[in-house]
Amino acid sequence: MNIDCPEPQLDINSLTAFLDDAFPPEARASLGAVVEIAPGRVRLRLEPTPAMARPGNIVAGPSLMALADVAAYAVIAAHHGPEPMAVTHSLSISFLRACQFESIHADARLLKLGRRLSTVDVRIWQGSEDRLVAQATVGYAQP
Amino acid sequence: MNIDCPEPQLDINSLTAFLDDAFPPEARASLGAVVEIAPGRVRLRLEPTPAMARPGNIVAGPSLMALADVAAYAVIAAHHGPEPMAVTHSLSISFLRACQFESIHADARLLKLGRRLSTVDVRIWQGSEDRLVAQATVGYAQP
Amino acid sequence: MNIDCPEPQLDINSLTAFLDDAFPPEARASLGAVVEIAPGRVRLRLEPTPAMARPGNIVAGPSLMALADVAAYAVIAAHHGPEPMAVTHSLSISFLRACQFESIHADARLLKLGRRLSTVDVRIWQGSEDRLVAQATVGYAQP
Amino acid sequence: MNIDCPEPQLDINSLTAFLDDAFPPEARASLGAVVEIAPGRVRLRLEPTPAMARPGNIVAGPSLMALADVAAYAVIAAHHGPEPMAVTHSLSISFLRACQFESIHADARLLKLGRRLSTVDVRIWQGSEDRLVAQATVGYAQP
Numbered sequence: 138m139n140i141d142c143p144e145p146q147l148d149i150n151s152l153t154a155f156l157d158d159a160f161p162p163e164a165r166a167s168l169g170a171v172v173e174i175a176p177g178r179v180r181l182r183l184e185p186t187p188a189m190a191r192p193g194n195i196v197a198g199p200s201l202m203a204l205a206d207v208a209a210y211a212v213i214a215a216h217h218g219p220e221p222m223a224v225t226h227s228l229s230i231s232f233l234r235a236c237q238f239e240s241i242h243a244d245a246r247l248l249k250l251g252r253r254l255s256t257v258d259v260r261i262w263q264g265s266e267d268r269l270v271a272q273a274t275v276g277y278a279q280p
Numbered sequence: 281m282n283i284d285c286p287e288p289q290l291d292i293n294s295l296t297a298f299l300d301d302a303f304p305p306e307a308r309a310s311l312g313a314v315v316e317i318a319p320g321r322v323r324l325r326l327e328p329t330p331a332m333a334r335p336g337n338i339v340a341g342p343s344l345m346a347l348a349d350v351a352a353y354a355v356i357a358a359h360h361g362p363e364p365m366a367v368t369h370s371l372s373i374s375f376l377r378a379c380q381f382e383s384i385h386a387d388a389r390l391l392k393l394g395r396r397l398s399t400v401d402v403r404i405w406q407g408s409e410d411r412l413v414a415q416a417t418v419g420y421a422q423p
Numbered sequence: 424m425n426i427d428c429p430e431p432q433l434d435i436n437s438l439t440a441f442l443d444d445a446f447p448p449e450a451r452a453s454l455g456a457v458v459e460i461a462p463g464r465v466r467l468r469l470e471p472t473p474a475m476a477r478p479g480n481i482v483a484g485p486s487l488m489a490l491a492d493v494a495a496y497a498v499i500a501a502h503h504g505p506e507p508m509a510v511t512h513s514l515s516i517s518f519l520r521a522c523q524f525e526s527i528h529a530d531a532r533l534l535k536l537g538r539r540l541s542t543v544d545v546r547i548w549q550g551s552e553d554r555l556v557a558q559a560t561v562g563y564a565q566p
Numbered sequence: 567m568n569i570d571c572p573e574p575q576l577d578i579n580s581l582t583a584f585l586d587d588a589f590p591p592e593a594r595a596s597l598g599a600v601v602e603i604a605p606g607r608v609r610l611r612l613e614p615t616p617a618m619a620r621p622g623n624i625v626a627g628p629s630l631m632a633l634a635d636v637a638a639y640a641v642i643a644a645h646h647g648p649e650p651m652a653v654t655h656s657l658s659i660s661f662l663r664a665c666q667f668e669s670i671h672a673d674a675r676l677l678k679l680g681r682r683l684s685t686v687d688v689r690i691w692q693g694s695e696d697r698l699v700a701q702a703t704v705g706y707a708q709p
Contacts (some may be wrong), residue, residue: 161330198371227656232367397540397564415677417703450626476590493628516657518653
């Protein structure tokens, strides 16, 4: 495998099935749907739920952290194959704009896919790809 | 006010009331209870709920991120007074051990309480204070 | 100004002059040269010096942190104009590969250019743009 | 070994010798001296040099990043023993106050000492322990 431009091992259906299996149903609904897979990348889309609302009708920061985390997990699973073993090692997120109560996209891109440590860049946006709501860098460890 | 050792402006009851008001009821339950306030510090305790469970009966990382975020918000509110205006600017979290399905404590400590930017250290632990599950550094901006 | 695609206020010569002025000469040499400016972006190139060497003939991590920091400062100065007032508020860096002892590029891109807080993504690479050595997210505060 | 309260394997002299050996002489001088070792902890002291000066007679942020990085490396070496193999995986730093041009202390504390991944909290201060200039969380990977 070319580390710099890895080929996905899963398609949208099998990645979706893997995520449905990995999370309890009550959590799964708030973690977004896989809408695109490409070499080194996965895109999720999330429709906010009422529990995510905060004053001013914006989406809560922790909902975006959870989305960034699952997007990173999804892009690793898509490229390593469905071994449900990776655990989040670290996550750094910067909030850039208030997240409106409308569709949210998360684009996860592999910065490094290692055997033991992987690093993923996640861009969260609304409306258009350059209208960023948050950026996260997520480190995953594979045991 | 002495920035290096600020006095809390709120007690447990009024901080609890402020948090109850700031979050929707369906989110509030998963964000922990205020159990201690001291100069520059607030301690929360969270009993995990079924939606937080992950395979291996551990608590999901995003639940801990949400806890770190609210703990940081709580310590700022406790010292600035109840103005519901601070927004998370950045959050960096390191996961240190699997979080067991039992009581979780979050100790938030002000590293800097500024007029516009505050930085908070959050230690999440189980069982005893030195048994850390995660450490987070959270930046909040006041408009 | 369109925040999502800001126009640079400085060209390469004036940005270089600004940086030459902002840093002491003995530090300036290890901080790279401005080689490109575009809307929302600045590229620096750094030739490693002997003081940056570490065992295995790789470039030390702190040299890359310093490069990320100056690249973020440069892209803010290029778009805000030459006011030497911004200070680093936070920096998170992930190291992805060993940095070889050869030319290093740093691409800084504005994620948000605010009046008081700006956030910059920095990609550090060698050889080709997709051969990343490190990724950093840098927060700057303007007083 | 008790992970929660590990015993140091090196004393000040042997840790100093290890660091002197690990860094080139021209870099070593700007990385501080080991002044204290305790279970899970190492303290470094750094006297700023002219190359670290920035306008306003403050110490440059990257000098503090380099100090945080070496302090984390030192506390791992002190507890794992002198194997010069750990590499920085990630570093997140928050700047809290301007760093004056006087003695700087860095207190590194092991949050987790793992076989493959270690996480270290670093507090940088001047004058007294609670007068923090910066806080960093550093992840190291052992190959």
